[in-house]
Amino acid sequence: MTVRSDQNQDEIEKNERTSYFRLPALDVSIAFPQATPASVFPPSTSDYYVFDDLLTHEEKSLRIKVRECVEKEVAPIMAKYWEKAEFPFHIIPKLAALRVAGGTIKGYGCPGLSLTGSAIATAEIARVDASCSTFILVHSSLAMLTIALCGSEAQKERYLPSLAQLKTVACWALTEPGYGSDASSVATTATKVEGGWILEGQKRWIGNSTFADVLVIFARNTTTNQINGFIVKKNAPGLTATKIENKIGLRIVQNGDILLKKVFVPDEDKLPGVNSFQDTSKVLAVSRVMVAWQPIGISMGVYDMCHRYLKERKQFGAPLAAFQINQEKLARMLGNVQAMVLMGWRLCKLYENGKMTAGQASLAKGWITLKARETVALGRELLGGNGILSDFLVAKAFCDLEPIYTYEGTYEINMLVAGREVSGFASFKPSASSQRSRL
Numbered sequence: 001m002t003v004r005s006d007q008n009q010d011e012i013e014k015n016e017r018t019s020y021f022r023l024p025a026l027d028v029s030i031a032f033p034q035a036t037p038a039s040v041f042p043p044s045t046s047d048y049y050v051f052d053d054l055l056t057h058e059e060k061s062l063r064i065k066v067r068e069c070v071e072k073e074v075a076p077i078m079a080k081y082w083e084k085a086e087f088p089f090h091i092i093p094k095l096a097a098l099r100v101a102g103g104t105i106k107g108y109g110c111p112g113l114s115l116t117g118s119a120i121a122t123a124e125i126a127r128v129d130a131s132c133s134t135f136i137l138v139h140s141s142l143a144m145l146t147i148a149l150c151g152s153e154a155q156k157e158r159y160l161p162s163l164a165q166l167k168t169v170a171c172w173a174l175t176e177p178g179y180g181s182d183a184s185s186v187a188t189t190a191t192k193v194e195g196g197w198i199l200e201g202q203k204r205w206i207g208n209s210t211f212a213d214v215l216v217i218f219a220r221n222t223t224t225n226q227i228n229g230f231i232v233k234k235n236a237p238g239l240t241a242t243k244i245e246n247k248i249g250l251r252i253v254q255n256g257d258i259l260l261k262k263v264f265v266p267d268e269d270k271l272p273g274v275n276s277f278q279d280t281s282k283v284l285a286v287s288r289v290m291v292a293w294q295p296i297g298i299s300m301g302v303y304d305m306c307h308r309y310l311k312e313r314k315q316f317g318a319p320l321a322a323f324q325i326n327q328e329k330l331a332r333m334l335g336n337v338q339a340m341v342l343m344g345w346r347l348c349k350l351y352e353n354g355k356m357t358a359g360q361a362s363l364a365k366g367w368i369t370l371k372a373r374e375t376v377a378l379g380r381e382l383l384g385g386n387g388i389l390s391d392f393l394v395a396k397a398f399c400d401l402e403p404i405y406t407y408e409g410t411y412e413i414n415m416l417v418a419g420r421e422v423s424g425f426a427s428f429k430p431s432a433s434s435q436r437s438r439l
């Protein structure tokens with residue numbers, strides 16, 4: 001018989017008392033058998049007003065193709081990667097096979113989709129995982145589109161084909177630690193030297209930047225004082241990108257702080273079409289249409305999840321779906337989705353007909369994110385305790401919506417852009433502090 005010393009005895013008892021804390025968590029489908037977790041994604045049920053009727057045959061086929069791929073490849077792994085805040089690199093070839101990177105860009109190996117088709121694809125990816133849709137959006141609707149709209153012929157031929165196949169990945173860097181909403185004031189400098197430019201400064205929040213092969217970076221020309229754009233390659237001497245930790249939303253997206261210390265960019269990598277901040281605004285107006293479709297997709301997914309969950313889980317001897325208050329919430333969510341979809345669709349049509357204004361894009365991005373915020377909050381309530389678990393999608397979507405509310409122009413800035421267009425008055429600058437109100 002082994003004799004235990006007092007100290008050992010204490011340790012053993014402590015270990016015995018606490019050992020069950022160290023067991024791995026039960027699989028959620030065992031721990032909670034009354035509802036299916038989102039790793040098995042629910043069927044699509046949010047198309048109540050048959051939006052599909054407004055799509056072309058190609059757009060419908062693309063919708064189904066993207067939906068099937070993300071439900072199969074992304075849904076089973078998203079909660080795990082979201083919790084770890086890591087990017088699932090192994091899904092890049094699956095996303096590449098969808099042929100959505102490059103969106104509306106024609107030629108250079110890009111898919112040349114209609115804007116509506118590209119928007120639907122964005123929504124279908126966001127329906128399952130908003131981080132994945134942000135990864136594509138930054139790469140495609142910001143970086144690739146900037147090269148397509150503002151690049152030279154040689155730059156388009158050199159960079160776009162491999163970006164379209166996701167053999168290389170891009171990021172787009174405008175925001176700085178000191179300038180977010182006030183992006184036109186960027187302080188990163190570009191100084192002309194023999195054969196190229198020297199970039200110096202900092203960028204913040206840049207999605208995909210920790211692993212991007214191609215970085216589209218905006219900087220202020222020290223001679224003209226205007227904003228110019230540059231293509232910077234990974235591993236350029238003086239360039240570092242460090243991951244921003246502790247995000248509560250879009251945790252799969254690798255957002256970085258970029259430091260540029262005397263980074264040399266050859267003349268051939270300066271974008272000839274970016275000569276002022278207005279040129280970046282042209283890109284932002286189009287990408288804002290895509291961003292507006294992300295909260296639509298997120299809301300569709302949350303609605304689908306709630307629709308299934310309320311039928312599966314029972315309380316007081318009846319499915320949760322049988323209770324009046326739950327039905328009101330579900331119907332309100334469904335109404336929001338119909339309104340968001342129709343606004344987003346009309347925005348695409350205005351763009352495709354060459355009629356869309358910056359204010360219209362901003363109003364859609366702002367208003368849709370506002371409605372989506374309400375929709376995911378209702379979904380979170382409907383799932384009770386499971387509404388705070390990433391395994392059931394809704395908590396994750398709830399958190400993912402917050403950065404979308406803020407990026408590509410915050411809700412407030414987008415509403416002010418629309419407000420300026422309809423009123424004729426810009427109200428971005430505060431009134432002078434010396435002008436005291438007499439009221």
Ligand SMILES: Cc1cc2nc3c(=O)[nH]c(=O)nc-3n(C[C@H](O)[C@H](O)[C@H](O)COP(=O)(O)OP(=O)(O)OC[C@H]3O[C@@H](n4cnc5c(N)ncnc54)[C@H](O)[C@@H]3O)c2cc1C
Pocket residue numbers: 138172173174175179180181182204205206207250255403406407408409410411412413416427428429
């Ligand atoms: C997850 C994530 C990903 C991002 N990805 C990228 C990226 O890939 N590339 C990139 O360049 N940037 C990126 N951004 C940056 C994003 O575009 C900025 O965060 C956004 O523009 C807001 O800037 P800010 O965070 O500095 O907020 P601030 O500008 O400091 O705003 C703070 C608050 O003040 C309000 N406010 C500011 N100015 C005004 C005004 N004039 N009138 C009224 N209200 C005002 C804002 O609406 C907001 O509520 C990303 C951000 C996040 C969170």
